[in-house]
Amino acid sequence: MQKTACEFPEWINEFVVDDEVFARAYDAVPDNRRALLKTNIARLFEWYGPSRRISGREAVAWRGGFDSVQSSAPADYAVVVFDANLASPARLLAGVVPPLACGVENVLAVRLGGDEWPEPLLTGLELAGQELVTDMSLDRVKGMLEEMDASGATGVVLGLELGQGLFRSLRFPTRNIDFICLECDREAVLWMDTDEPFDLDGLAFAHPDLSFSVHGAETALPPEGFRCEGNDFQDFLDSIPEVAYAPASRVDEVLDRARLVLGPGQEGCWVWPRLRPESFQFQSTAWTIGA
Numbered sequence: 001m002q003k004t005a006c007e008f009p010e011w012i013n014e015f016v017v018d019d020e021v022f023a024r025a026y027d028a029v030p031d032n033r034r035a036l037l038k039t040n041i042a043r044l045f046e047w048y049g050p051s052r053r054i055s056g057r058e059a060v061a062w063r064g065g066f067d068s069v070q071s072s073a074p075a076d077y078a079v080v081v082f083d084a085n086l087a088s089p090a091r092l093l094a095g096v097v098p099p100l101a102c103g104v105e106n107v108l109a110v111r112l113g114g115d116e117w118p119e120p121l122l123t124g125l126e127l128a129g130q131e132l133v134t135d136m137s138l139d140r141v142k143g144m145l146e147e148m149d150a151s152g153a154t155g156v157v158l159g160l161e162l163g164q165g166l167f168r169s170l171r172f173p174t175r176n177i178d179f180i181c182l183e184c185d186r187e188a189v190l191w192m193d194t195d196e197p198f199d200l201d202g203l204a205f206a207h208p209d210l211s212f213s214v215h216g217a218e219t220a221l222p223p224e225g226f227r228c229e230g231n232d233f234q235d236f237l238d239s240i241p242e243v244a245y246a247p248a249s250r251v252d253e254v255l256d257r258a259r260l261v262l263g264p265g266q267e268g269c270w271v272w273p274r275l276r277p278e279s280f281q282f283q284s285t286a287w288t289i290g291a
Contacts, residue, residue: 006076006106006153008132009144015134017122022133025122033205036268037124040093040206043269048277049101069286075099075178076153077106078280081141081170082160084114089124090206090270095160095182096130098272102280104156109133110141112166120205142170149174154282158182158275180279182272184210188243189229191236191254192216196247200226202267203245213239 029037057071078099086092092109099107109130111117125133136144148155155177159167167181188210190198194217203212204222213229214221215236221228229235233250237257244258254261259273 006148006151008077008106008108009147012108012134012136012140012144015136015140017117017133017135021117022122022126025117025119026126028119029123033120033202034123034127036202036206037089037093037120037127040090040269041097041124041128043266044094044097044271045101047101047271048098049103065289067288067290069288070283072281072283073154074103074105075156075280075282076104077108077148078104078156078158079108079110079141079145080158080160081110081112081162083112083162083166085209086161087118087121087209088207088270089118089120090268091184091272092121092160093124093128094270094272095158095275096125097128098275098277099156099158099280100128100130102277104280107132111135112138112141112162118208138166138169142172145170145177146172149176152176156180156280178279178282180275182275184243185241187211187213187241188245189213189215189236189239189241190245191233191247191250192219193247193249196249196264198245198264199267206268206270212245215239 057069059067059069061067080095082092096107096109107130109125109132145157153176157170157177157179159170159181161182161184164181171179186209190212192198192214200219200222204225208225210225212226214226215229216231237253240257242258243260244254245262246254248263251261251263260271262269
């Protein structure tokens, strides 16, 4: 599969976030919180790559009497789109780091509208090495994607918690772009164990826009976003929406109920279960008879 020379349109530079804004945000985030972001970034890079194999071509002769050829290469670009409703640096990094780790050479992070950026978002992007970050309107983003599509370059567009209506507004018929919508219902449950406790203040930093229901051992709760729900483990299991926080000793039971389980020490982390390395590969397949 031949890659296409690819660059984002020059006009988007008008909407790039200024370096001084990044610097002020970085200085405003304490060292211990930056450490949480660095841990998330390191684990995401390890989970998704980096792969020594960027592209490939595999030819196979099958016993059934036919031949196949499969070729694959990373997308030429990826665009991660989110809006002002996303305040979580952990979930933003879980969208931005995977294409970087999977060999996509051109990655753009786009925030739709909104006022001032939350400082942890910009700090996380800087720590991850995400250099191209913009504020743009929905119409401009769609216009940019149409320009990229016309160039023949292959791309992946990740809509982070945009909502189906807004995400549909970005999409258009094309063979060159894969559109992936990643959603979070903004609810999570947590089992607190005195032997394997969670850092609730760290969770509040990493996910200020989530609502946490805390079960298990009594503990002091952050002032916002957390509520106590009792100490019955079955009630905890029955209340799991999609995401659960549980100690390692409880993981086997919780995995049957949740799409994502995070344990103590992973307070600053997130991974989108449906986002895989193959999400950033464009593949072609041929079946033939005879060489």
